[in-house]
Amino acid sequence: MEQELSGGNMDPVMRVDDTVRRVAGPWTPAVHAWLDACEAAGIAGVPRALGIDERGREILTYLDGAVLADAExxxxxxxxxxxxxxxxxxxxxxxxxxxxxxxxxxxxxxxxxxxxxxxxxxxxxxxxxxxxxxxxxxxxxxxxxxxxxxxxxxxxxxxxxxxxxxxxxxxxxxxxxxxxxxxxxxxxxxxxxxxxxxxxxxxxxxxxxxxxxxxxxxxxxxxxxxxxxxxxxxxxxxxxxxx
CATH class of the missing domain: 3.90.1200.10 (Aminoglycoside phosphotransferase (APH), C-terminal lobe)
Structure with a gap:
C-alpha cells in the first residue's frame, strides 16, 4: 500500500513499506552515486539508493522520524x-x-x-x-x-x-x-x-x-x-x- 508523504512540492513522494518512491530523471544516477559514496563512507544519516521500481521511480530507504521544521x-x-x-x-x-x-x-x-x-x-x-x-x-x-x-x-x-x-x-x-x-x-x-x-x-x-x-x-x-x-x-x- 502506498502512502503519500508531505513535502513533495515538485513531484509526489510515496512511501511503500520501509522504502520511498520518487520520480526519477536524468539526475537520478548522479544522486544515487552520491548516496552510494555516503554509504561507502559510513554516513548513517542519508537514505540508501535501492534502484528503480517497475514504474520507473527511484527507490530509497525510508528514514523514520519527523521533520525538524515541525518539531517543538x-x-x-x-x-x-x-x-x-x-x-x-x-x-x-x-x-x-x-x-x-x-x-x-x-x-x-x-x-x-x-x-x-x-x-x-x-x-x-x-x-x-x-x-x-x-x-x-x-x-x-x-x-x-x-x-x-x-x-x-x-x-x-x-x-x-x-x-x-x-x-x-x-x-x-x-x-x-x-x-x-x-x-x-x-x-x-x-x-x-x-x-x-x-x-x-x-x-x-x-x-x-x-x-x-x-x-x-x-x-x-x-x-x-x-x-x-x-x-x-x-x-x-x-x-x-x-x-
Missing part, C-alpha cells in the same frame, strides 16, 4: 541539533568530493563556481529528520549539483540560525552565537559576514526560481515565498532589521 521549539532550535546538522553536512560534502569532476554525471540544478563539493541545495530544517530529540538524517537530494561548501552552509544558516522571516518561535535566539556554533561545527573558519552574504545570494536565486515556478503552476503562494526570500536577502545585506 526546544528541539527545532536545539544547539545540539544545530551542531549535528552542520557536522552531517560536512560529512556528506567530504564524501562527494570525488564526484565533482565526473563529467559523466548529470545534475538537476545548475553548477555554481567554485565547484568544491556536491551541494545538497536544500539542506534545511524541512529536510532534516529527527527522532527522540536527536538528528536522524537528511532527505531530498534531488536538486543536488556541484558548488561551494559555503553555498550549502549558508542556506542551512538561513534556516537554522535562523534568518528566515517565517521561522516561528525564534525571537529570543542569539543568532550571532548560533552562527558561530554552526561554523565551528562544520569545521572550516568561514567569516560570519561571508556566510550571510552567501545566504543573500542563495536567496536571490531561490526567489527567481520560485517566481518561475509561480508562472508555470499559477500558484499564488509561490509568489508569497519569493517575496519573503527577497525581503530576507535585503535584511541579510543589512538593508533593514529583522522584525
Amino acid at each position: 521549539p526546544d528541539v527545532r532550535w536545539s544547539e545540539g541539533i544545530l551542531g549535528a546538522a552542520a557536522g552531517l553536512l560536512r560529512s556528506i560534502h567530504d564524501a562527494s568530493v570525488p564526484l565533482v569532476a565526473d563529467t559523466g554525471l548529470s545534475w538537476r540544478s545548475p553548477r555554481h563556481a567554485p565547484a568544491q563539493v556536491i551541494c545538497h541545495n536544500d539542506f534545511a530544517t524541512y529536510n532534516l529528520i529527527v527522532r527522540a530529540g536527536a538528528l536522524v538524517g537528511v532527505i531530498d537530494f534531488d536538486f543536488a549539483s556541484p558548488g561551494s561548501r559555503l553555498w550549502d552552509l549558508a542556506y542551512l544558516a538561513y534556516r537554522i540560525v535562523p534568518y528566515a522571516e517565517d521561522a516561528a518561535d525564534s525571537d529570543q535566539l542569539d543568532r550571532e552565537r548560533r552562527l558561530r556554533l554552526l561554523i565551528d561545527a562544520y569545521g572550516i573558519s568561514f567569516a560570519p559576514d561571508d556566510v550571510r552574504a552567501a545566504a543573500a545570494g542563495r536567496l536571490d536565486e531561490l526567489a527567481a526560481f520560485t517566481r518561475g515556478r509561480a508562472r508555470e503552476t499559477a500558484r499564488v503562494d509561490f509568489l508569497d515565498h519569493a517575496a519573503m526570500y527577497e525581503r530576507d536577502a535585503a535584511r541579510l545585506r543589512h538593508l533593514g532589521p529583522f522584525g
